[in-house]
Amino acid sequence: MNFKDLPLGKKTNYPRNYDPSLLVAIDREEARNRVGIKLHSSSFYGLDSWTAYELSWLNSHGLPENGILYASYSSSSKNFIESKSFKLYLNSLNNKKIKKKNDLYELLRKDLGRCVSEEVEIEIVNTPRSFGFDCISIDSLSLVSIENKEEESKENKLKTSSQKVKEELSCSLFRSLCPATGQPDWATIRIKYAGNLIEHESLLSYLISYRDYQAFHEDCVESIFQDLVVSCKPTDLTVQANYLRRGGIEINPVRSTNKDFNKEILRERRQ
Numbered sequence: 001m002n003f004k005d006l007p008l009g010k011k012t013n014y015p016r017n018y019d020p021s022l023l024v025a026i027d028r029e030e031a032r033n034r035v036g037i038k039l040h041s042s043s044f045y046g047l048d049s050w051t052a053y054e055l056s057w058l059n060s061h062g063l064p065e066n067g068i069l070y071a072s073y074s075s076s077s078k079n080f081i082e083s084k085s086f087k088l089y090l091n092s093l094n095n096k097k098i099k100k101k102n103d104l105y106e107l108l109r110k111d112l113g114r115c116v117s118e119e120v121e122i123e124i125v126n127t128p129r130s131f132g133f134d135c136i137s138i139d140s141l142s143l144v145s146i147e148n149k150e151e152e153s154k155e156n157k158l159k160t161s162s163q164k165v166k167e168e169l170s171c172s173l174f175r176s177l178c179p180a181t182g183q184p185d186w187a188t189i190r191i192k193y194a195g196n197l198i199e200h201e202s203l204l205s206y207l208i209s210y211r212d213y214q215a216f217h218e219d220c221v222e223s224i225f226q227d228l229v230v231s232c233k234p235t236d237l238t239v240q241a242n243y244l245r246r247g248g249i250e251i252n253p254v255r256s257t258n259k260d261f262n263k264e265i266l267r268e269r270r271q
Helices: 028-034 083-091 101-116 200-212 217-232
Strands: 025-027 045-058 064-074 079-081 121-125 160-177 184-198 236-243 249-256
Touching (some): 025 028, 028 217, 079 083, 079 101, 083 249, 160 200, 184 217, 200 217, 217 249
Antiparallel strands (some): 045 064, 045 249, 064 121, 184 236
16 A cells, blocks of 8 residues: 555545546555554454535536435455545535436445445435433543653553453543544544453553554554453453544444444534
8 A cells, every 4th residue: 555646635636527436445454464453354343434524416407415424334344445535536426417316325335335345335314413422431530641651552551450340431532643644633432341440541541642643543443442352351342433524524433342233323522
C-alpha cells in the first residue's frame, strides 16, 4: 500500500459525473501487518459502519433528493474503503438521475460491494439514528503524569487484577493520526467486557497513548481489541469506536468475540 496513491491529503477536483472508479480499496491484511496487528479476521467478529450525511442524487424529473446513508460490511471482508474516495464517489452521484430509490440501493450495494469484496448492507433515511449509550466514563479519572511513561509500550500500560467483572466503559479522549496525512482523528471508545478487572486508570493511560499513533480507524480498534484480549483474557469483549465526522462521513468500527454482538451502532451527542 503506497499512501502516495491515495486521494487523502491531495488537492482534488470534485467529480461532476457518476464515477464508481473513484472508490479506493485498502487491503485489510496489508494494513494490519503495517501496524503489527497479529489478529486476523478469524479471531473475532465485527463490522465497519459508515454514516454519510451528504448523500444526494437527482430523481427522474431532475430534482435533487437528499438522504443519510448508513452502509456497513463485515470486518472479514478482503478490503475496506479509503474514506476520501468514499466521499468523492458519493459526490459523483449528485448529478446522476435515478428513477426509483430501489435503483439507488442496488447501485450502492453493487459499487461498494465490489470495492470491499463483500456484501454491503445499505439503509437511506431522512433523520439520524438515536444516540447515546450507558457506560462508565473514565474521562475524569486522575492520572499521574504519563510523560515519564512514553517509552513504555501501549500494551504494557494495561493493568488487570484477578477479580472477575462484567462492565461497560467509555473514553471520549481518544485521538489517533491519519497514516496518510498525519491529521488527528478523535473518537469515543466504548469497551464492553467480562473477564479480569481492567484498572480504569491504566486503561485511560493506554487509550491516551494512541494520540500520536498513525493508523486507519479500523486498525486502531483491532489493535485495542488485540491488547485487551491478551491483558484481560476476557470471556466476552466488544470494542466500538465512534469517530467524529469528517467531510460529512463518520466511521464506527466494531470488533467482538461474540458472533451475535449488537449491530445497532449507537451514536453519541458530539457526533
